[in-house]
Amino acid sequence: MNIDGMKCSRCRKPAQHRLPSHNARFCDHCLGIFVRRQAEKAIKQFDMLGPGQKVLVAVSGGKDSLALWQILLELGYQAEGLHLALELGDGSFGEASLAASQDMAQRLGAPLHLMNMAELAGFGVQEIAWANKRSFCSVCGTLKRYQLNKVCLDLGFEVLATGHHLDDEAARLLGNLVRRHQQYLESQWPVLQGAPGAFAKKIKPLCRLRGAEIKSFAKSQGISVAKGACPRSKGATLPHYMDAVRLLEERMPGTTTNFYMGYLEDKGGPPPQPDPAQRCSVCGMPSYADVCTVCRFLANTAERESTKRDALQSPD
Ligand SMILES: [Zn+2]
Ligand SMILES: [Zn+2]
Structure with missing residues (x-):
């Protein structure tokens, strides 16, 4: 739908998208160009990928990761998808996420790797959370x-890409500053370097793009996304920081970019x-310890399960 008879800032055709933080309006075609350019700029600025490099995209089924997958392919990278199925105690959201990821793989003609968290771990997330007295979200x-x-x-694969965008990163930065989480602040950067056989390089190519810009892009491209939110995320604090970032951006367009990019600039590297x-x-x-956190979680869960079994089998 054309907004108020406005023209595209780039080609002067009728515009469908308003980007207040860039003081620009775009038609569908030019929005696509803008989004790809911003991703390309981030990839170059933060040295994320070499030309045509192989990259695995963590695909949740939401708009951000699906858009990222398409953008990376359009930019000429060999991007394959990885969907890690979670059991969230609500079949519909998990199923919709998987279906949206599979639809996209078919549409892009690109391989999608499917994994199941419970199968990989040997236990459900809820069982692990109970056995370790942790919240579902933190264990997940x-x-x-x-x-x-x-x-x-x-x-x-040497590189793992995730669909985190500017609003995600700004909200996380705000949360870490408010709570003075020094350790998390140290790792706040759009790229985390890898080490052979130990760590994949982690990249966030959408870090220059606002959530709303990606939403418009996904819609204009007809990307079908899984609707709804994780049913387990009710107690999470990040959405509050996200709301704060949105409010500041609404009142003062450009604040999010200045805040996040300014922080990275001050940090230097x-x-x-x-x-x-x-x-x-x-x-x-x-691992920092002799046994890593995940293996410790699993050992505690196995012990709890066997205690439970023994209790059930005991004669009284
Ligand atoms: Zn245009
Ligand atoms: Zn381990």
Whole structure:
């Protein structure tokens, strides 16, 4: 739909999209050019990928990761998808996420790797959370980071791309500053360097784009996305910081870019390369302790399950 008879800032044809933070209006075609250019700029600025490089995209089924997959292919990278299915206790959201990821793979004619978190871990996230007295979200996050990294390396990819955009990164930065999480602030950078056999390089090529810009792009491209939010995310704090970022941007267009890019500029460079010297004695993945967090989680869960079984089998 054309807005108020406005013309595209680039080609002067009727415009469908308003981008207040860039003081621009675009038609569908020129929005696509803008979005690809911003992704390309981020890839060059932060040295994310070499020309035509192979990259695995973590595809959730939401608009950001699906758009990212398409953009990376359009920019000439060999982008394959990885969908890590989670059991969230609500079949419909998980199923919709998987279906949207499969639709996109078909549309792009690109390979999609399917993995199931419970199968990889041997236990459901809820069981692991109970056994370790942790929240569902924190266990899910830890397992997801571990599995994405491990699966990426197992599949022979050096680089893992995620669909985090400018609003995500700005909200995370705001949250880390408010809570003074120094350790997380240190790793706040659109690229985390990899180490062979230990860490995949992690990249966020959409870090220069606003969530609303990606939403418009996905819509204009007819990308069908999984609707709704994770049913488990109710207690999460990030959405509050996201609301704060949106409010500031609405009142003062350009604030998000100035805040996030300004922080990166002051910081000057990426965090140091991770030291993969120490390995988990169970799984062989990098770890600060003799046994990594995930293997400790799984051992506690196995112990709890066997105690439960013994209790059930005891005569009284
Ligand atoms: Zn145009
Ligand atoms: Zn381990």
